[in-house]
Amino acid sequence: MSAAADALLAAWCTAMTPPPTFTVSTWAEAERVLPESSSARGARWRNAAAPYLAGIMDAIHEPGVRQIAVMKAAQAGGSEALGNILGYLIAHDPAPILVVQPTVEIAEEWSKERLADMIRTTPALAAVVRDRRQPRGSHRAESTLKLKTFPGGFLAIGGANTPNTFARRAVRVALADDVDRFPPVVGDEGDPAALLVQRTTTFHDGLTIFVSTPTLAGGRIDTLYARSDQRRYVVTCPRCGYEDWIAWNDPAHFRIAFDARDPATARLQCPDPERGGCGAGVSDPERRLMIVAAAARPDRGWRPTATAQEPGLIGFHLPAMLATLGSISANSLVAEWLSARQRGRESLRVFLNTRLAEGWEDRGVKIEPHTLLARREDYGEAVEVPAAAPALSAGVDVQVNRFELHVFAWGPGAERWLVDARIIPGDPKAPETRAALLDALGRKYRHASGHLLPIHATCMDSGYATEEVYDFVLAHQARHLYATKGFAGRSGTPVVGRPSEVRTGTRSRPVRLYPINTDDAKADVLNAVLLPTPGPGSCHLPLREWCDEEYVAQLTAEHRETRYNKAHVATHQVWVQDRSANHALDLAVLALAAYRLGRLDVGMSQMAQLLAAAGVPAPSGAPTAATPPPAGADTPPGRRVGRSQYLGG
DSSP states (O other), X not given: OOHHHHHHHHHHHHHHSOOOOOOHHHHHHXXXXXXXXXXXXXXXXXXGGSTHHHHXXXXXXXXXXXXXXXXXOTTSSHHHHHHHHHHHHXXXXXXXXXXXXXXXXXXXXXXXXXXXXXXXXXXXXXXXXXXXXXXXXXXXXXXXXXXXXXTTEEEXXXXXXXXXXXXXXXXXXXXXXXXXXXXXXXXTTBOHHHXXXXXXXXXXTOXXXXXXXXXXXXXXXXXXXXXXXXXXXXXXXXXXXXXXXXXXXXXXXXXXXXXXXXXXXXXXXXXXXXXXXXXXXXXXXXHHHHHHHHHTSTTTTEEEXXXXXXXXXXXEEEOGGGOOSTTOOHHHHHHHHHHHHHHOXXXXXXXXXHTSOOOBOOOOOOOXXXXXXXXXXXXXXXXXXXXXXXXXXXXXXXXXXXXXXXXEEEXXXXXXXXXXXXXXXXXXXXXXXXXXXXXXXXXXXXXXXXXXXXXXXXXXXXXXXXXXXXXXXXXXXXXXXEEEEEESSOTTSOSBOOOEEEEOTTOSSEEEEEEEEHHHHHHHHHHHHHSOSSSTTOEEOBOXXXXXXXXXXXXXXXXXXXXXXXXXXXXXEEEXXXXXXXXXXXXXXXXXXXXXXXXXXXXXXXXXXXXXXXXXXXXXXXXXXXXXXXXXXXXXXXXXXXGGGGGXX
16 A cells, blocks of 8 residues: 555544543643632632532533533532533534523623633633634624624623523523522513523533522522432542431431531531441541542542433532532531521521522511510610610601601620610601701610710611702711612612712702612511520510500511512512501611611720720620621711721621
8 A cells, every 4th residue: 555545544544533532621621721810810720629510510511411400509619610611612612602690780790800811811712712803804703792702603691681682592502600690580581591491492412501509499590400310429438438428417418517516626427327327527628538539430429319300401419518619618617607597597598508509498487576575675774775785876767747766776796776766756848857856866875884875877768758868968977877778679789788979959969878778688687586685686675665566566567478480480589568567677677777887886896995994894795896897888978998998798
């Protein structure tokens, strides 16, 4: 055979040889470079840093898989795994791709920050994703903020809150990030998650990936995972060889155990011998080694625990107990758990969602007023403010024929005491009525130490007599008086958001209007009412004539219910009134907002020094150093803080 024929045969054999196996995880380790803004600070991706992610990423190669649901904890690497899948598709397996974020605004931010950084720092992506500007006459499509082009495909980016995201394009791969925060429906089209799946049906190998930290039991990601094969990450005990997955507090599986409410004793506990284990405790370094070892098995550590109810649907449950990134450890998780239990129901919900990666089941607890009446306390003879509460905040509600003013005292850990509830009758638009309100706000309250305490911060609702409220606040800002407006449907945002500036009539000087997240604020108040007293986050009621059955009925006038879309998926929660009058609850929300805006947790540290000088010891757990204002809240007038202080929560 001639040399030419040999060369031709060799070339033909090379062309017919199947390409080597190149999965998402191998591509990521070979090509992915993390941006400087990440915790890795420009380092290359290493699967060993988060070994449990390899099986999730490589699941897109499994034959017959059409949908993947990843129910994950926060900060466990799930978003970076999604980025690796996206990078692999762009660089190695190009196709029409659609990425959907909860809103258009979030989608644009994601494109500007996360996606742009990933393309810029990863040479394999920078080489194929086309620039915004193409050479004249090239006739090649240019990339935009919402559309990235590359040879063999494109990446479209949109928000789940607009029907345009789900129109026009058929894609081979659709990725839904943070799907539990998608709107209940999009326009008149229906459930956005179902619409996303429809975008892939024209491709025989179409794939939809849903990734989210769960919010509600029965929510989108929780429902998808429940219908899947429910894969769990199975580890092996280094003492006895027992294999199982890690739960939080289920003795039938590996679980996190600790002694005497001490996070330092946290460990991974093997099930008892009667359940097949040895009952031994495993240290946190050993836990990490167990997770690394599981990834070396052929199944990459992930094993199905159920039969999928829908062909081609697989699911992964990724709780923080598997995390090997950053400072997450058994000790830190136990510390968070104990703190959440101490702070109450809403903190437990955050822990359940963001650490255990489980949906919260809200049973819509209704509080019976008579149970609160029995809990009223005598603060002491001639005492209005208990010793443990050195700071006061107030809420002012504006009605057609009156002002209502409620005052709360605050102690360490946001423990609160109701101090005063009064009505200032008259037309709120009349100067004399506002003068009477000003007198009431100037009143001082007798503390157990003998000191007279002023109201340190006040929030005033601007829903009625708006112009007069603005004028009143503008004239008395030195009293730390804030104009506010409540908004529903903002759960998960700060209780008090950044203010907008409004102008009153022809006045040139603007008034700051602070938005209040009423959903989470009401949850905070009613959680405080449910907590046993005394304790951080709890609410005390005084044994006073005005703190009667009507007051506690107003305070507990609402309960929270879960709402479902037409697909019977839990999408959001709403507050439902059980009676028409709920002023006490609204005023408690305003007083909470004033506590946050007035930074009274900072003031208590200074006030504790004053009380100590008067012979009253600081309460146990009282703050000793200044703490930053809540995330998202602006600096109150008259106070100047450094930018770094806004980084706190």
